[in-house]
Structures are given as structure tokens and as C-alpha cells.
Amino acid sequence: MKPLGLGLLVDSKDKLRQLSALVAQTGQQVDYSLALSQPEQSAIPDLALDDLERIAELDAWLVDVTHVENGHRAADEVLSVLLATAEVPVLLCDSSEIGDDAVARMRWSTRLCARLQRLIGEVNLARCKPAPNVWVLAASTGGPQPVREFLQALPVGLNAGFLYAQHIDREYCGSLITMLGHSGAYRGVMPEQGAVIEPDTVTIINPSQRVELLENSTLVVYDEPWGGQYQPSIDQLLANAASVKKNQCGVIVFSGMGSDGAASCRFVKQHKGQVWVQEPGSCVVDSMPLAALATKSVDYIGTPAQLAAKFVDYIHQTNGIKGAVSS
Structure with a gap:
């Protein structure tokens, strides 16, 4: 930028x-x-x-x-x-x-x-025009492929921006951006100081630099690592996103090992956001989806293609409700 x-x-x-x-x-x-x-x-x-x-x-x-x-x-x-x-x-x-x-x-x-x-x-x-809806894509082992399938199935113009938190070494972030470049219309970007989360973009969360999402859909990038066991910390990112975006925030938990993100799923629900997970049987590793399911906070379960179809319906329905209220 x-x-x-x-x-x-x-x-x-x-x-x-x-x-x-x-x-x-x-x-x-x-x-x-x-x-x-x-x-x-x-x-x-x-x-x-x-x-x-x-x-x-x-x-x-x-x-x-x-x-x-x-x-x-x-x-x-x-x-x-x-x-x-x-x-x-x-x-x-x-x-x-x-x-x-x-x-x-x-x-x-x-x-x-x-x-x-x-x-x-x-x-x-x-x-830049900020995305009113900001969703977190959470993944670890086996995550890139289903995330790619999900994004490939989405049309443009949904007024949604994504924060992609993948447990990965920093040197592989470029590979994720390259992968997203072949994943339809959703552009992959790295977080920058003051960057705006724009519609039809996927911000790859840097595992070595903590980021904070502000209420106006801009980012603050800190010159310090994420705290805790996981890099990046899905729990920290998700709690931050839910606290500022509330019902305009959601999370989709894809294939992954461990339980990162599960603790903040309840927090998302408390703030009227959505919690979805990849169907465990379609995951390479189902630990993260199962940990999210154990919180009793999950609203929808599906394969990457089903999650994409549901996402389109959900955004259209949400935007229709907002339009009816404003009119």
C-alpha cells in the first residue's frame, strides 16, 4: 500500500x-x-x-x-x-x-x-471501501486445499473480506498468496499497517507479527509475535474480530490439528456472530473442527462446496434484511 x-x-x-x-x-x-x-x-x-x-x-x-x-x-x-x-x-x-x-x-x-x-x-x-462483513478462515494441517475450494466457489460482490489464519511458517505465506491467485476472484494480500479490509480480498495473517482489527475494518500491525502456543493465534485474532465486528463477523474452522480457535467460538456467538466448521469427515485432520463442535457454538457444518453455497445464501439474506430495515 x-x-x-x-x-x-x-x-x-x-x-x-x-x-x-x-x-x-x-x-x-x-x-x-x-x-x-x-x-x-x-x-x-x-x-x-x-x-x-x-x-x-x-x-x-x-x-x-x-x-x-x-x-x-x-x-x-x-x-x-x-x-x-x-x-x-x-x-x-x-x-x-x-x-x-x-x-x-x-x-x-x-x-x-x-x-x-x-x-x-x-x-x-x-x-478504499471497507468490507462490512469480515470473516475469519481458520485452518492448520490440511487446511489450504479446502480453503481454496471454498474461495473458488464464491462469486464476487458479496461485500465480504476474509482474514485467513493458517498455522504455517512465515516463508510459506507467499505460497498461500500464489495459491489464492488461482482461486477465483478473491485476491490474497499480506497485512500492512493501516490496510483496509476490502471486499473480495483474503488477508493472509502473518504468523510472526500480531495484527489487530479495528472497528472501521483497518489493521494495526505490531512488531511483535503472537502470544501463546500457535502462530498465528486463531483464538486471539477471532476474539479481536468478534469484539469489533460483532454480528458482522463469522468464522469457518477448516481442517487442522489441535484446538486453536475453539475457545473464541463461544465469544463469537456471544457477540451474535456465526460459527461454521468443515464437515470432519472431509478433513485431512479433524481436530480443530471437532474442538469447535465441542463448544456447542456451531451454526453450520458442511464440505467446502456446501460452506460456500451456504455463505452466499447467508450474505444475501443478511443484506436483504438490512435493506428492508433501512427502507
Whole structure:
């Protein structure tokens, strides 16, 4: 996904260097920067045509200026104009609050990076339409083939996006994307910071980096591993998805060894979501479907082809009900 083009507005060269480094740390880029001079009579600087064109193409502003009453007219006036006229998000911060405390500065930097990561998702939402329905495809041993069969049988236009959690080593994620490239119209992608879960896509969950789904269908990718025994953790992913998407979330448990995902099946049901499993007799390894069935939370059991047909009917019925309510 294309990096965000950010504009920086600061009142010192030190702040410009610090914020530029933080932007680079999050994988984004600084496309324009303005360091205000000392207090002066003319607060609004003269901008060349090239500056105005670059500003018009920015995705967001990151602003760090110190407000000193009657002390920095330039900062106050430029900031007022920016807030009144900017057509893109403006993220305000004030590093002067933390002084020379190294620990406090590190915490401030961490918080600002987190805010930038969420800003990426907000800006990407203006570029992409999010999928209202987000389903988790959960699998382990023997899972790729039935997942492929399920996706091949789906038509486009269901307004659904999938998170595919497969117990697999990271180096094989590329193979899953290649497999999905031959699986009909559903495009396989790797999770990126701030990425939007779009309709007709399958996001391959990275086993080495924990991800979090936000309520607006964007992703936060953490530079840390999944906790627990399994990589990725289906239970953690599923609990997160159910908590934010509620009745617009579902899970299909395919062939796999172990019981990962079973604990969160009850959580999905508590949030009015759907729990489906592959028919155990059609699995290479039936441990995961059987563990889900043991929770008494399963709504439907079927072969990959039956699951696909049921999914189409379910989405059409759900969308019909929503349309009737809205009309």
C-alpha cells in the first residue's frame, strides 16, 4: 500500500528532525515541511506555487508548535489558518511538555507512533471501501486445499473480506498468496499497517507479527509475535474480530490439528456472530473442527462446496434484511 505523504509544521529544527525520524519509523514519508521562524510581524509565510501544489497533495498534517501567549504570533496564526482550511486530517502534538526527561520522551514517541499508525487507517479509508462483513478462515494441517475450494466457489460482490489464519511458517505465506491467485476472484494480500479490509480480498495473517482489527475494518500491525502456543493465534485474532465486528463477523474452522480457535467460538456467538466448521469427515485432520463442535457454538457444518453455497445464501439474506430495515 502506498505510504502516506505527510506535511510537518513545527517551530524548531530539532522538532523537525525528531518528527521526520518518527514518520520514517512508521514507514510513511514527509512530502512537505515548514519550520516557523522566531516571533515575527508577518505570521503567514509566503509560499511558492510549487509549495502550494505539494501541500494540496498531502494526506495529513503532523503539527508540533508551542503555544506561548503573545510570544509566537507566527505559530498561532499559521496553526489557526491550517485548522480552519485543511481538507485532510491534522494530528496535533506538543513535545515541549516532556522537557529533557528521556523516559517521558520515549513514552511520548511511542504514543505518537501509535497515533500515526491509526491515522494511516483513517486516511486509507478515504481511498478504499471497507468490507462490512469480515470473516475469519481458520485452518492448520490440511487446511489450504479446502480453503481454496471454498474461495473458488464464491462469486464476487458479496461485500465480504476474509482474514485467513493458517498455522504455517512465515516463508510459506507467499505460497498461500500464489495459491489464492488461482482461486477465483478473491485476491490474497499480506497485512500492512493501516490496510483496509476490502471486499473480495483474503488477508493472509502473518504468523510472526500480531495484527489487530479495528472497528472501521483497518489493521494495526505490531512488531511483535503472537502470544501463546500457535502462530498465528486463531483464538486471539477471532476474539479481536468478534469484539469489533460483532454480528458482522463469522468464522469457518477448516481442517487442522489441535484446538486453536475453539475457545473464541463461544465469544463469537456471544457477540451474535456465526460459527461454521468443515464437515470432519472431509478433513485431512479433524481436530480443530471437532474442538469447535465441542463448544456447542456451531451454526453450520458442511464440505467446502456446501460452506460456500451456504455463505452466499447467508450474505444475501443478511443484506436483504438490512435493506428492508433501512427502507
